[in-house]
Amino acid sequence: MSVFYITTPIYYVNARPHLGHAYTTVVADVLNRFRKICGEETYFLTGTDEHGDKVVQAAKDEGMSPLAYADQISGLFKAMWPELDIEYDYFIRTTDPAHIKVVKEVLQQIYDSGDIYFSEYEGAYCFGCERFYSERELVDGRCPDHKTIPEVIRESNYFFRMSKYQQWLIDYVNTNSDFIRPERYKNEVLAFLREPLEDLCISRPKSRLQWGITLPFDDNYVTYVWFDALLNYVSALGYPDGELFEKLWPGVSHLVAKDILKPHGIYWPIMLRAAGIPLYQHLNVHGYWNVDETKMSKSLGNVVDPLELKGVYGADAFRYFLMREMVFGLDSSFNEEAFIQRYNSDLANDLGNLFSRSLTMVHKYFKGVVPQAVPGTESGLDSALVANSEKALQDYHEAMEEYAFHKALMAIWEFINHINKYIDVTAPWELAKRKELHEELQTVLYNIIEGLRIIAGLIYPVMPRTARIMQEHLAMSSPESFQTLADLSVWGKTAPGTQLPKTLTLFPRIEQTKVQSSDREANMSKQASISEKAEIPLEAFQKMDLRVATVLDAEPVPRSKKLLKLKIDMGKNQTVVAGIAENYDPEDLIGKQVVVVANIKPTKLMGILSHGMVLTATNKGTCRLVTVDGPAEPGTRLT
Numbered sequence: 323m324s325v326f327y328i329t330t331p332i333y334y335v336n337a338r339p340h341l342g343h344a345y346t347t348v349v350a351d352v353l354n355r356f357r358k359i360c361g362e363e364t365y366f367l368t369g370t371d372e373h374g375d376k377v378v379q380a381a382k383d384e385g386m387s388p389l390a391y392a393d394q395i396s397g398l399f400k401a402m403w404p405e406l407d408i409e410y411d412y413f414i415r416t417t418d419p420a421h422i423k424v425v426k427e428v429l430q431q432i433y434d435s436g437d438i439y440f441s442e443y444e445g446a447y448c449f450g451c452e453r454f455y456s457e458r459e460l461v462d463g464r465c466p467d468h469k470t471i472p473e474v475i476r477e478s479n480y481f482f483r484m485s486k487y488q489q490w491l492i493d494y495v496n497t498n499s500d501f502i503r504p505e506r507y508k509n510e511v512l513a514f515l516r517e518p519l520e521d522l523c524i525s526r527p528k529s530r531l532q533w534g535i536t537l538p539f540d541d542n543y544v545t546y547v548w549f550d551a552l553l554n555y556v557s558a559l560g561y562p563d564g565e566l567f568e569k570l571w572p573g574v575s576h577l578v579a580k581d582i583l584k585p586h587g588i589y590w591p592i593m594l595r596a597a598g599i600p601l602y603q604h605l606n607v608h609g610y611w612n613v614d615e616t617k618m619s620k621s622l623g624n625v626v627d628p629l630e631l632k633g634v635y636g637a638d639a640f641r642y643f644l645m646r647e648m649v650f651g652l653d654s655s656f657n658e659e660a661f662i663q664r665y666n667s668d669l670a671n672d673l674g675n676l677f678s679r680s681l682t683m684v685h686k687y688f689k690g691v692v693p694q695a696v697p698g699t700e701s702g703l704d705s706a707l708v709a710n711s712e713k714a715l716q717d718y719h720e721a722m723e724e725y726a727f728h729k730a731l732m733a734i735w736e737f738i739n740h741i742n743k744y745i746d747v748t749a750p751w752e753l754a755k756r757k758e759l760h761e762e763l764q765t766v767l768y769n770i771i772e773g774l775r776i777i778a779g780l781i782y783p784v785m786p787r788t789a790r791i792m793q794e795h796l797a798m799s800s801p802e803s804f805q806t807l808a809d810l811s812v813w814g815k816t817a818p819g820t821q822l823p824k825t826l827t828l829f830p831r832i833e834q835t836k837v838q839s840s841d842r843e844a845n846m847s848k849q850a851s852i853s854e855k856a857e858i859p860l861e862a863f864q865k866m867d868l869r870v871a872t873v874l875d876a877e878p879v880p881r882s883k884k885l886l887k888l889k890i891d892m893g894k895n896q897t898v899v900a901g902i903a904e905n906y907d908p909e910d911l912i913g914k915q916v917v918v919v920a921n922i923k924p925t926k927l928m929g930i931l932s933h934g935m936v937l938t939a940t941n942k943g944t945c946r947l948v949t950v951d952g953p954a955e956p957g958t959r960l961t
């Protein structure tokens with residue numbers, strides 16, 4: 323049996339976990355679950371990186387000792403992962419005594435072999451990056467990351483002879499084409515290696531920094547934080563003698579973002595080589611999440627908190643969005659409106675509706691008992707459905723192997739849409755009207771349920787909670803409900819005759835107005851100044867049918883704080899739902915003239931179909947209706 327050992331970076335404990343950390347860790351969890359359904363043995367490591375200047379500085383700012391501070395922030399990371407349904411096997415901290423022991427052993431070994439030497443060095447040192455910069459690396463004399471002018475410091479330090487391994491690494495990367503992937507990052511590493519590789523300063527004098535692992539061969543120094551941190555990937559397995567190390571190391575795949583390509587693509591392979599440890603299998607590098615096209619940063623106040631999103635939309639929707647939206651390897655921009663759109667269209671409409679309409683039909687026509695497909699009643703539609711499921715499975719598998727998570731999800735959604743069409747075309751409600759077609763009805767509903775079983779199995783790595791709920795409602799009880807890819811590739815595994823529980827709504831639709839906090843709204847209206855908004859052609863505006871309407875009646879929508887149901891006259895009588903209950907009493911609206919987008923696709927809000935959208939000016943939680951400057955004939959078009 324092959325093994326799969328997946329690692330995330332160990333995160334610095336100088337800041338709270340955010341969207342970027344969540345993304346990498348969700349990807350690791352998705353891969354880990356995927357490998358499990360492939361039938362492989364897996365191991366998933368994450369943790370925190372706790373030494374170095376950055377942590378000392380952050381602790382000082384909070385008036386805490388480095389260890390107390392590290393305990394606190396490491397605790398936040400540890401607490402966040404289960405909230406996002408991330409099931410890691412081991413959480414490592416670089417302050418763990420077992421890790422410290424391994425770092426010292428490896429340092430000693432490399433020192434003994436002659437690849438670490440002592441030397442005086444004068445150079446430009448960036449305290450933010452905790453490292454020396456060569457002239458060539460600086461941009462206009464400044465640190466490319468922090469934009470600060472590094473301080474020139476002169477120090478005696480220990481150096482790791484990386485230069486000796488430069489040609490070996492170039493050859494290795496060239497001959498092992500999937501060692502660093504996607505290819506753009508392999509090329510980036512090779513480009514870097516075209517310049518002479520300098521030896522790495524791997525010590526910090528204690529006169530400057532005490533918060534680190536003391537060098538085993540010189541008490542006056544602590545270890546450079548990267549030399550310490552990278553070794554977590556082997557220390558966590560009990561290197562050198564641990565059974566886990568022996569079993570798992572051959573299957574190791576690292577996951578990082580592009581910001582730490584250099585330590586992982588250059589320092590780490592050379593460290594492994596110098597220590598006589600076999601190299602990792604793959605370094606998988608993803609891009610960066612921005613927020614609303616802007617770099618996420620504390621000072622801009624746009625750091626996205628995964629728990630806040632989870633609280634509003636649920637962990638599965640959050641995971642789905644991350645995996646569906648980002649093309650692995652490229653940058654992506656987070657935007658809450660896009661999130662809600664995807665949620666409503668992919669999760670609430672496509673998947674959620676399919677699930678509830680299917681189960682409702684089984685209850686209506688078969689008292690909730692899964693019917694038996696009847697041989698001889700199948701048509702071309704049924705074989706097309708089976709063929710489509712096979713194709714979905716194959717496309718999904720290939721995409722997952724390539725870390726193209728967005729494509730894997732697209733493959734599942736193609737199948738979901740295929741089943742939705744299958745239902746529309748076979749029209750079980752028509753079959754149910756005719757007794758002589760009862761057997762056809764059985765076959766159709768069996769096939770739909772079988773399709774849902776496969777969908778539940780395929781979404782499991784990305785949406786484990788939804789998969790589980792679907793499986794429970796398809797009467798598949800754990801642990802038998804664990805579906806491997808092999809199970810999913812066989813059509814007909816659902817047992818007829820099983821009684822299904824009542825259906826439920828997997829993803830209730832979200833009203834845009836309901837979820838955005840007034841703070842965020844205020845921010846958005848501030849940010850979206852006219853000049854910044856994307857321009858649209860005139861024809862796009864002309865497509866919009868804006869009408870004057872008179873409110874005939876208004877009433878609150880039960881169980882909703884924000885919504886009112888309005889009966890309006892816009893040339894013809896219509897019902898619309900508007901999120902204005904916090905600002906208007908229903909009785910004040912009767913007779914008022916409003917402006918409505920009349921040709922918007924009807925949507926259901928809290929179970930009421932809304933045939934238009936009432937325009938408002940909304941800012942900081944207050945909302946004012948857009949109206950006309952004097953009586954106008956209901957239905958008058960705005961131009």
Ligand code: ME8
Binds near residue numbers: 330579580581582
């Ligand atoms: O670099 N978009 O820790 P770190 C996507 N301790 N991913 C992001 C991101 C963003 N905007 N921001 C952070 C360190 N990440 C070292 C690692 S490993 C031996 C030592 C994720 O807390 C991404 O995985 O700065 C990135 O590589 C990592 O967090 C950096 O985490």
